[in-house]
Amino acid sequence: MSNQDDKYSQYVDHPRYGRGPRLTGLNPDPFAVDVLLHWHSTNSLEIAQRFEILTGQKWPHDKTLDFGIDCKRIPNTAIAADLTLQSRATVPVTHYFDVERVCRGCRRPFIFFGEEQRCWYEELGLPIESDCVRCMPCREHKRNISSNQQRYEELFHNRSRTADESLEMVACCLSLIEFSVFSPKQLHRARSVLNQLPGDAGESTIARAQELLDRIRSIEQK
Numbered sequence: 001m002s003n004q005d006d007k008y009s010q011y012v013d014h015p016r017y018g019r020g021p022r023l024t025g026l027n028p029d030p031f032a033v034d035v036l037l038h039w040h041s042t043n044s045l046e047i048a049q050r051f052e053i054l055t056g057q058k059w060p061h062d063k064t065l066d067f068g069i070d071c072k073r074i075p076n077t078a079i080a081a082d083l084t085l086q087s088r089a090t091v092p093v094t095h096y097f098d099v100e101r102v103c104r105g106c107r108r109p110f111i112f113f114g115e116e117q118r119c120w121y122e123e124l125g126l127p128i129e130s131d132c133v134r135c136m137p138c139r140e141h142k143r144n145i146s147s148n149q150q151r152y153e154e155l156f157h158n159r160s161r162t163a164d165e166s167l168e169m170v171a172c173c174l175s176l177i178e179f180s181v182f183s184p185k186q187l188h189r190a191r192s193v194l195n196q197l198p199g200d201a202g203e204s205t206i207a208r209a210q211e212l213l214d215r216i217r218s219i220e221q222k
């Protein structure tokens, strides 16, 4: 195993693109007139240098000024962008590079892949200014939390919930406790919803309620 492979084996795995860079052999010159890189794929010094090469004028600011851009562009991983598919931007991007990032959630290193950027900016229609600051598992976790929160709110305010919907609300509540969004104090609420189920509830409803009670007990034991 090379040092490079070993390095990337520590990176967060992306279910679609893997852990390590995807080499394409394309490595456009960031100073070329027809090359425009995303701000997360370049850095302050390159921006200043590019300005001087293209305009023939001196960069009017301090060159060592840090714009807060921590560029970790991986050479030879570029793919060409289709500008007609990008959402309208003051400065478009002509090439997407794999870039190394550190996740804002779990602090582990991951790669924001060029292919993924193409998907974001050309297929999903995300604005070109948007950036990826969390690894895939952290993004999924965040999405999971917000869908549970949203569903919980909907069911909580629904005064004519069915028994099955009440069980779904309890399940969301327990997930939110497990995610540390809700306080464990909410467990007694979950329990009281289960205790208020109608006596004539069907077998499958009773079985689901039992599963939720078991889940409550296992959370209480932690």
Ligand SMILES: [Zn+2]
Pocket: 103, 104, 105, 106, 107, 108, 134, 135, 136, 137, 138, 139
């Ligand atoms: Zn993460």
